[in-house]
Amino acid sequence: MNDKAGKLRVGSGAGWWGDRIDPARWNAERGALDFLCFETMAEATVSAAQVRKRRDPGFPGYDTWLDDRMRAVLPHCMKNGTRIVSNQGWINPVGAARRVAELCAELGWKGAKVAAVTATDLSGTIVGTGLHVMESGAPVATLRDTLISAEPYAGAEAIVRALDDGADIVITGRVADPSLFLAPMMHHFGWRADDWARLGQGSGIGHLLECGAQVTGGYFSDPGYKDVPEPWNLAFPYADVAADGTAELGKVDGTGGCIDLRTVKEQMFYEVHDPARYITPDVVVDFTTARLEQAGRDRVQVEGISGHARTDTLKVSMGCTDGYIGEDMFFFAGPGCLEKARLAERILRERLRMVDLQAHDLRIDFIGANAVHGAASAAPACEPVEIAVRIAARCTTRAQAEKIGREVDGMAVCGLASTGKRVPHQDRVREVIGLWSTLVPRASVDCQVEFV
Numbered sequence: 306m307n308d309k310a311g312k313l314r315v316g317s318g319a320g321w322w323g324d325r326i327d328p329a330r331w332n333a334e335r336g337a338l339d340f341l342c343f344e345t346m347a348e349a350t351v352s353a354a355q356v357r358k359r360r361d362p363g364f365p366g367y368d369t370w371l372d373d374r375m376r377a378v379l380p381h382c383m384k385n386g387t388r389i390v391s392n393q394g395w396i397n398p399v400g401a402a403r404r405v406a407e408l409c410a411e412l413g414w415k416g417a418k419v420a421a422v423t424a425t426d427l428s429g430t431i432v433g434t435g436l437h438v439m440e441s442g443a444p445v446a447t448l449r450d451t452l453i454s455a456e457p458y459a460g461a462e463a464i465v466r467a468l469d470d471g472a473d474i475v476i477t478g479r480v481a482d483p484s485l486f487l488a489p490m491m492h493h494f495g496w497r498a499d500d501w502a503r504l505g506q507g508s509g510i511g512h513l514l515e516c517g518a519q520v521t522g523g524y525f526s527d528p529g530y531k532d533v534p535e536p537w538n539l540a541f542p543y544a545d546v547a548a549d550g551t552a553e554l555g556k557v558d559g560t561g562g563c564i565d566l567r568t569v570k571e572q573m574f575y576e577v578h579d580p581a582r583y584i585t586p587d588v589v590v591d592f593t594t595a596r597l598e599q600a601g602r603d604r605v606q607v608e609g610i611s612g613h614a615r616t617d618t619l620k621v622s623m624g625c626t627d628g629y630i631g632e633d634m635f636f637f638a639g640p641g642c643l644e645k646a647r648l649a650e651r652i653l654r655e656r657l658r659m660v661d662l663q664a665h666d667l668r669i670d671f672i673g674a675n676a677v678h679g680a681a682s683a684a685p686a687c688e689p690v691e692i693a694v695r696i697a698a699r700c701t702t703r704a705q706a707e708k709i710g711r712e713v714d715g716m717a718v719c720g721l722a723s724t725g726k727r728v729p730h731q732d733r734v735r736e737v738i739g740l741w742s743t744l745v746p747r748a749s750v751d752c753q754v755e756f757v
Contacts (some may be wrong), residue, residue: 313494315342315486315510315514316338317483318343318391319344319517321350322346322350322515323370326370328517329378330378334385340486341390342390343374346479348740349740351396355396356736360736365401366396367404372408378540380412388468388475389475390464391477391485392482397478399431406626409637419472419756420754420756421475421477421618422755424456424475425457425750427455438742451556462498463711464485464499466570472754486509487508490503491651507546508600510544511609516572517542521568521603523539534563538562543555543557551636573592577592580593585615587684588615589616591611618745619747621743626737630706632733633695635727636694636724636725636726637715637725638691639691639723643674645721648719649694653712653716662698665699667674699737707733707734
């Protein structure tokens with residue numbers, strides 16, 4: 306499909322769960338893509354899915370925007386011969402694959418081959434392994450009573466197997482973000498799973514594509530300092546990849562934003578702790594050797610990213626019940642609003658003491674004065690015109706967390722002048738799934754491919 310001989314065009318369809326859908330449709334319709342890859346899963350997404358599944362047994366466990374995304378792109382992918390790789394399966398990739406197969410049939414893609422990639426469920430065995438939690442050093446066994454899930458980060462190899470077996474669409478669960486984009490390159494060019502140089506370059510390209518519009522000017526624009534054209538009309542990027550992994554980033558014509566050395570460099574080091582040792586399940590990537598060149602308007606060539614042998618372990622994200630958060634907000638506006646907020650804070654702290662709130666953490670923030678920088682906030686140079694008071698507490702039980710909303714309700718007529726409340730009430734208590742990490746031997750994780 307790509308008009309540049311010998312190159313593979315891989316495009317982004319999403320950078321996170323809540324990403325916009327139109328840019329994915331533009332790529333599917335006008336991007337001349339060989340592959341369209343959706344990245345919609347993160348640790349927070351897994352947590353949200355687990356919370357919803359516990360609250361709603363009817364929740365299917367996959368991306369809540371799956372239908373919308375697939376309906377937007379499937380007709381164009383079918384017409385243009387574009388294959389799809391997506392981690393929209395979340396905690397139920399087989400269910401998601403079945404739903405995608407139904408949508409394909411509904412939209413007329415009768416012969417579509419849809420595969421699900423699943424990884425070993427470690428939730429029943431990991432507490433007995435003698436491993437330790439990376440964040441705290443505590444034994445994983447200490448999580449025994451609260452553990453609800455243990456999701457290993459899989460790599461590209463199972464996706465490659467599915468593509469090699471003819472899958473038009475591959476739906477996965479927890480797969481490392483760059484691996485979604487690396488797999489089509491390995492499949493198309495026949496890269497070996499131990500070709501560290503090419504896998505390093507390919508994973509680096511995958512990292513640049515995985516966050517969608519962040520390479521085309523999204524999460525980049527800063528008025529007067531880093532301006533981008535038509536930021537309301539941002540496209541998602543694609544990469545024209547050569548057999549050695551060298552790639553040129555671009556975007557669909559007629560869209561806003563930009564692709565230049567600034568946007569690419571910012572994304573290259575986004576969420577990268579050590580640029581010389583970016584660990585993925587497939588390869589350890591070294592960005593310090595990268596060479597970037599502006600190849601034209603909205604075109605950047607990327608080459609020279611290095612790769613080293615992958616680790617003997619895989620990261621596992623463990624979801625554990627971690628209590629409840631009670632949260633609410635109210636408002637003051639006009640002269641004296643900051644002083645009213647300060648008095649409201651004192652009233653609330655005294656009343657929460659009176660009702661014996663038992664909280665691990667309690668925060669009362671003045672949005673517009675100190676909510677971001679907290680105690681380090683400078684004194685306002687002038688009186689704010691409005692203040693939102695946000696109060697949140699993390700508690701062991703739902704009953705304790707509910708005390709936050711009850712006391713905020715009391716501020717409406719039992720507080721101080723001109724208190725503004727939100728009505729009707731939204732859900733003011735939510736369950737928290739804490740996330741912890743550990744490393745397991747690679748051999749303990751097996752990935753399966755199931756065609757549906």
